[in-house]
Amino acid sequence: MDFSSGIFFQVAVDGIVLGFMYALIALGYTMVYGVLEFINFAHSEIFILGAFVGAELLLGLEASGALATLHPAAVILMIVLAGMLASGLAAAALERIAYRPLRGAPRLVPLISAIGASFFLQDFIRFIESLWRNTFYLNYPTLDILDQNLTLGAAVEIPFKSVLVIFTALAMLAGLYLFVNKTKLGTAIRAVAQDPDAAALMGIPVDRIITLTFFVGGAMGGAAGVLFGLHYSLINPYSGFVPGLKAFTAAVLGGIGNIPGAVLGGLVLGLMEAFAASYLAVITNGAFGAEYKDVFAFAVLILILIFRPKGLLGETVREGA
Amino acid sequence: MLRVDDLHVYYDAIHALQGVSFRVDKGEMVTLLGANGAGKSTTLKTISALLRAKSGTIELEGARLDRLPAHEIVRRGIAHVPEGRRVFPRLSVLENLQTGAYSQSGGASADDLERVFNLFPRLKERIRQKAGTLSGGEQQMLAIGRGLMACPKMLLLDEPSMGLAPILVEQIFAIVQAINKEGVTVLLVEQNAAMALAICHRGYVLETGKIILEGTAAELSGNDRVRQAYLGG
Ligand SMILES: Nc1ncnc2c1ncn2[C@@H]1O[C@H](COP(=O)(O)OP(=O)(O)OP(=O)(O)O)[C@@H](O)[C@H]1O
Ligand SMILES: [Mg+2]
Numbered sequence: 001m002d003f004s005s006g007i008f009f010q011v012a013v014d015g016i017v018l019g020f021m022y023a024l025i026a027l028g029y030t031m032v033y034g035v036l037e038f039i040n041f042a043h044s045e046i047f048i049l050g051a052f053v054g055a056e057l058l059l060g061l062e063a064s065g066a067l068a069t070l071h072p073a074a075v076i077l078m079i080v081l082a083g084m085l086a087s088g089l090a091a092a093a094l095e096r097i098a099y100r101p102l103r104g105a106p107r108l109v110p111l112i113s114a115i116g117a118s119f120f121l122q123d124f125i126r127f128i129e130s131l132w133r134n135t136f137y138l139n140y141p142t143l144d145i146l147d148q149n150l151t152l153g154a155a156v157e158i159p160f161k162s163v164l165v166i167f168t169a170l171a172m173l174a175g176l177y178l179f180v181n182k183t184k185l186g187t188a189i190r191a192v193a194q195d196p197d198a199a200a201l202m203g204i205p206v207d208r209i210i211t212l213t214f215f216v217g218g219a220m221g222g223a224a225g226v227l228f229g230l231h232y233s234l235i236n237p238y239s240g241f242v243p244g245l246k247a248f249t250a251a252v253l254g255g256i257g258n259i260p261g262a263v264l265g266g267l268v269l270g271l272m273e274a275f276a277a278s279y280l281a282v283i284t285n286g287a288f289g290a291e292y293k294d295v296f297a298f299a300v301l302i303l304i305l306i307f308r309p310k311g312l313l314g315e316t317v318r319e320g321a
Numbered sequence: 322m323l324r325v326d327d328l329h330v331y332y333d334a335i336h337a338l339q340g341v342s343f344r345v346d347k348g349e350m351v352t353l354l355g356a357n358g359a360g361k362s363t364t365l366k367t368i369s370a371l372l373r374a375k376s377g378t379i380e381l382e383g384a385r386l387d388r389l390p391a392h393e394i395v396r397r398g399i400a401h402v403p404e405g406r407r408v409f410p411r412l413s414v415l416e417n418l419q420t421g422a423y424s425q426s427g428g429a430s431a432d433d434l435e436r437v438f439n440l441f442p443r444l445k446e447r448i449r450q451k452a453g454t455l456s457g458g459e460q461q462m463l464a465i466g467r468g469l470m471a472c473p474k475m476l477l478l479d480e481p482s483m484g485l486a487p488i489l490v491e492q493i494f495a496i497v498q499a500i501n502k503e504g505v506t507v508l509l510v511e512q513n514a515a516m517a518l519a520i521c522h523r524g525y526v527l528e529t530g531k532i533i534l535e536g537t538a539a540e541l542s543g544n545d546r547v548r549q550a551y552l553g554g
């Protein structure tokens with residue numbers, strides 16, 4: 001391993017890919033926290049559900065022979081949308097069934113419900129997949145185009161699937177930004193997050209807006225799930241756990257409840273992890289290998305949070321009356 | 322227009338409203354007076370369905386309101402400007418006003434915005450500013466303006482004078498009076514009884530959850546009990 005610019009660049013690309021993945025997942029945690037001050041711990045399973053729905057659609061297209069006749073961009077668009085829809089609906093259903101009845105209960109109660117929902121979803125996916133395929137490990141079918149490289153200059157090649165993740169994530173983030181900041185419903189989400197009673201007085205149906213927030217956050221997670229599957233190929237019902245935990249960390253790092261913060265937190269965490277994985281051994285002269293990347297990344301996170309306890313972009317003071 | 326009948330409201334064990342009844346006629350401006358903790362805000366919150374009454378009825382133009390969700394009440398024509406302003410601090414002035422028009426099918430119309438800016442020119446100058454950074458007086462203007470964006474038939478105002486300098490209170494009350502003259506029925510909750518009685522047609526006095534007095538503004542101003550308790554002798 002060396003410090004050549006080619007490798008450095010590729011590590012950076014890996015970090016950015018990972019970071020955008022965390023960012024998309026983190027949005028689900030942060031948006032829900034914004035409106036309810038509640039951590040939806042089942043979001044990691046909402047994320048992996050999207051990956052499974054995308055995979056099943058892709059496998060279905062492959063089995064029916066339709067895959068060969070469709071443009072790869074159309075295929076990717078279809079499976080991303082399918083994953084978004086499935087995860088969005090699942091998150092909205094979860095809110096109605098598992099969380100709304102507990103609104104007003106002590107804070108720890110819905111948290112337990114979320115942990116329960118998380119186990120339920122894991123085993124639900126496992127059950128369906130085992131019934132359907134006799135295994136719950138799924139391999140994403142390969143799309144030829146994703147295995148190609150984009151060559152930039154002599155030494156630098158970017159795998160096309162990394163380009164896909166980065167561009168899809170950017171498009172999703174731009175869409176979310178416009179939705180939240182420029183539309184009536186998005187403004188209603190922000191109003192509910194800031195003062196639900198006042199929002200109700202404005203005629204905003206607060207409960208419906210909360211369900212919508214779960215849907216949108218879930219859909220971002222579902223898109224991340226499909227991208228995760230396309231990029232890393234092998235998924236199982238439990239593969240949501242670690243990325244989910246890290247995305248939650250990213251949300252806290254950026255300032256929980258803060259949408260740009262979730263994106264920044266995701267990127268910081270992804271980059272630190274990628275660089276630690278590649279350079280930790282070099283820097284420490286072999287004392288710590290790549291397997292310590294999470295220890296390193298989290299040590300840095302804790303340091304950041306000691307100095308900025310509300311996160312990188314978190315509110316330092318609560319405004320208003 | 323608005324008729325409240327025998328309202329009982331509880332906060333767990335606290336019996337906050339103990340059979341409150343009153344009415345506000347179309348075009349009227351009525352004040353609800355009372356000391357701290359009398360139940361004034363509770364009354365307004367129950368009308369807007371932020372709270373549920375244990376018993377009693379609320380009717381607007383003959384139609385029952387008391388089983389509707391809060392977000393429906395605005396659509397029936399009642400805008401509630403809550404105690405403490407409650408503007409959305411991280412939304413801009415314009416976004417706050419647009420949110421006020423959430424119940425309007427076309428969103429915030431240019432005419433309605435213009436009407437609010439005519440009443441409160443200061444808001445127009447600060448249209449992009451975050452509401453949380455406005456002064457207290459400006460926030461009160463925004464809160465009232467936001468309520469007007471719903472084009473209400475009736476405006477519920479909860480202590481619009483709170484924490485404002487006397488000169489600003491006078492301005493705000495003059496504007497409220499102008500809004501009423503345009504045809505909007507007003508129910509004004511106030512601790513500042515002198516000011517409220519000066520602009521309102523009628524009033525009710527609430528004490529520990531019960532209406533203990535009612536009358537025209539002139540009658541109440543002349544009442545010994547009101548003079549002692551609310552007008553400083
Ligand atoms: N959320 C609550 N939980 C428990 N009790 C409450 C709550 N809100 C109000 N109360 C009680 O209900 C009573 C009426 O309160 P309310 O806010 O209606 O008074 P108010 O007349 O508006 O007073 P103020 O002039 O101080 O605003 C008070 O005794 C108050 O302590
Ligand atoms: Mg009050």
